[in-house]
Amino acid sequence: MAVGIKDVARAAGVSPATVSRVLGNGPVSTSLRERVETAIRLTGYRPNLSARRLRSQHSRTIGLIVSDLGNPFFTALSRAVEDAAYRAEMRVVLCNTDENPAREAMYLRLMQEERVTGVIYAPTRRMAASLGQMDFDFPVVLVDRTGPVGRHDGVLLDNRDAAGRLADHLAARGFRRIAGLFGNTSSTAEDRHAGFVAALAGHGLTARASFVAPAVAAAEEAAAALLAGPDRPDAIVGSNGLILLGIVKALKAAGFAMPTDVAVAGFDNEVWTDLVGDGVTVIEQPVADIGRAAMSLLFERLQNPDGAARTVMLAGRLIERGSTRRA
Amino acid sequence: MAVGIKDVARAAGVSPATVSRVLGNGPVSTSLRERVETAIRLTGYRPNLSARRLRSQHSRTIGLIVSDLGNPFFTALSRAVEDAAYRAEMRVVLCNTDENPAREAMYLRLMQEERVTGVIYAPTRRMAASLGQMDFDFPVVLVDRTGPVGRHDGVLLDNRDAAGRLADHLAARGFRRIAGLFGNTSSTAEDRHAGFVAALAGHGLTARASFVAPAVAAAEEAAAALLAGPDRPDAIVGSNGLILLGIVKALKAAGFAMPTDVAVAGFDNEVWTDLVGDGVTVIEQPVADIGRAAMSLLFERLQNPDGAARTVMLAGRLIERGSTRRA
C-alpha cells in the first residue's frame, strides 16, 4: 500500500521527525539529509498533503474565484495570479462561478472548508451586497469589482475615468446618437455606465444605455434590436470583451460596416479586436498588473491583518482604431 | 477559535459521531438530525476538509491538467469537466502547464500529494514519452493528446481524418501551393500533420509543413516568413486556434487579402473566425463532448480499475467559410 513517513524513516534509519524536517527544510545534518533523500527516492514516498495541512494548520493554498473563465480578461488574470502563487510556493484553486451567485456561495463555503490562506475574488453585484454580513477566517481581496465599502482590499480599473475617455473620444469624433450595452451583474459595469453617461452629458449628449447579461449571445441580441429599431445609433459601446464581440457580430449579421454605418468601441483589448475590419477601438486593461497587485495586497494583508482596507486603482489605456474613425 | 465537530456535538447534546453522520448523510433519526443542523447553523461550523480527507482516505477531487488556458479549446474543456464534476459532487483542481514539461511534472507530483481521485490530462509530447515509466495511484485520462499505447484511457479528435478533410477541401477548391504550420509540443499536431500530408499526397500535392510553438506570436512570425519568402503559398493551414490566429495576423500585417491572395484554414471554431473578412474555414471540435467523455471514462475506470485501456475518438466538423473560396 501507500508508503508513509514511517516507512521512509525506517528505510533511512531515522525517526519520522527527521524525515519531516527534511521535507520542510528544517535543521538536519547533511549526512542524515542525504540518507533520507535517498530513502524517499527509493520508496517513492509522496507526503500526504491533507495530513500536513491538518497538522500544520496552514494550507499554502489561495482560492481564486472568477466570474467567467470564458472571458479572456479572467484567464489572463488567472495566469498572473497563478504565476505569483507559484513563486511564493503556494497552490491556487481556480473556481469559475459563471456569474451565478449560488455557485459563488458554494465556492466561498468550499474555501472555508479548505482553510485556504486567502482568496482573490471577483464577486457579482448580488453577492457583493451580501458580502458585508459574511465573516471569513482568511483575507479576501476583491478584483475587478467592488464590495462593501472598507471591508476588503481590492484592485480595480479606474472604470469611470476609462468609460469617460471612451465617451470623450466618441464625442470628439463627431458621433451623436451614442448607445451603450453594459453588463448587468457587476459593479464594474455600473461604474463604466456612470462614467460614460456623465461624460456624454458633459458634451450635451444623452446616452442610450441598457444593461444586458455579460455574454456574447445576449449582447448580440440587444445590439440587433438597437440596429433594427428606430433612430439607429451612430455608435455603440460595449462594457466588456464579450459584449463588444456580441455587438460586432450583430453588426456583421445586419450587414452594417463598422465606422461607416455604426461606430463601435468598448473594453478589453482582445486578440480579435485588431483583426476585424480596420480594428476596434478599445480600452486596454493592465490585466497582469491587476493580478500582481491583488497578490501583493493579499500577502501584505497576511503580514498585517489589522491595517485599514486598501483599494488600488489602475488606469486603462485607450487604443484608437478604425471602428471609430469619422467619415 | 475555529469551531470543531466537538463544539457542535456539545451544543447539540450529541456525540461527535452523530454530527459526523449528519454531515455524511449517514443514518440519524430525524429529531437528532434537526438538532445537529441547528447547532451547525448556530455555531457557524465548517468541517475541515483536510481532516475529512485524511480520515476517510478519499479526496473527492479530480485534477485537470491542461497545457494552455489561453487557448479557448482548453477553457471550454475545463468548463465541461467542472460541470460534470460539480454534478458528481467532486472538486476540480485546475492546473495550467503552459506547455512546460517542468510544470507538468510539478503538477503531477502535486496530484499525488493531494491524493486525488483521478486526473484528466493533456500532456506535452515530451512528457507523454516519460508517462510510460510513471506510476500513479489514481487513474489518468488523457485528453486531446495521446500517451504511451495501452496505458491510459483517452479521448481524442480523429485528428488524421479531420486534417485530411481540410486537405481534401483545399485541393478540391483548386489550391496547389499549400503550406501548413503545426504545433511542436503535442501528439495531436503530429497527427494532424500526418493526416494533412497524406491527404495532399493523395492529390499529387506536396505539403510545405513546418512545426512551430503553438502560440500566436510564433505562428505569426513563421507565417510572415512564408509570405515574404519565394514561391508564396496560395493556402496556409494552422493546426490549432492560436496558430490560426497568428497566420491571420501575419496576412493582415503583410496586406494580403484572405481568399484572393492566400487562402487560410485551420482547427478550432473560435469566436473570431467567422468575424474576420468572410470568415475562416475551420474544423470544429466537439469540445464539450470531449470533456464529458473524459469524465465518463474516469468514472468508469474508478468502477472497474482493471479493464483494458480505452480510447474514444470523436469526429470533427468542417465549417466552410470565405477564407477558402476559390477565385
Add this chain to the structure above:
DNA sequence: GTGAAAGCGCTAACAA
C-alpha cells in the same frame, strides 16, 4: 440509531 474509542499521516513541542 447512538456513543466511545481508535487512528488516518503527519508536524510541533519538548527532551535529550
Add this chain to the structure above:
DNA sequence: TTGTTAGCGCTTTCAC
C-alpha cells in the same frame, strides 16, 4: 541536531 510524544479534526469501527 535528533528522537519521543502528543494530537491536529475528523470518520470509522465496534459495541450497545
